[in-house]
Amino acid sequence: MSEKKPFYVLIAPIGQLCGNGQLRETISERRNRKGVDVPFWYLSPDLIKRFNISKTDVEAVVAQEQTAINWLQLRFGGDISIIEFDLDQLKSEAMDLPPAAPVKDISSSQ
Numbered sequence: 001m002s003e004k005k006p007f008y009v010l011i012a013p014i015g016q017l018c019g020n021g022q023l024r025e026t027i028s029e030r031r032n033r034k035g036v037d038v039p040f041w042y043l044s045p046d047l048i049k050r051f052n053i054s055k056t057d058v059e060a061v062v063a064q065e066q067t068a069i070n071w072l073q074l075r076f077g078g079d080i081s082i083i084e085f086d087l088d089q090l091k092s093e094a095m096d097l098p099p100a101a102p103v104k105d106i107s108s109s110q
Contacts, residue, residue, distance in 0.1 A: 021101030
């Protein structure tokens with residue numbers, strides 16, 4: 001394990017951050033533009049529990065840049081905290097993108 005470092009964390013109820021697919025797109029674009037090592041991760045409810053952040057069902061985004069978290073809070077809502085993480089653990093366990101938004105049936109039903 002490496003040394004723990006403080007990161008900015010946006011925490012919200014499940015679905016508030018990833019429910020419409022925009023967060024998935026944001027993280028994907030950021031990694032495409034800045035590389036896969038950009039310090040920006042999505043924490044699913046399972047990872048929230050594994051990292052001992054909360055025992056309630058929430059989701060989160062972790063970033064090194066405060067401005068990135070502030071922007072996400074303006075866009076999605078939620079609460080900001082500063083939490084220490086093991087960087088190597090984030091890189092090994094939190095690289096998955098948020099789930100894709102559910103596909104909506106927009107066909108006409110006549």
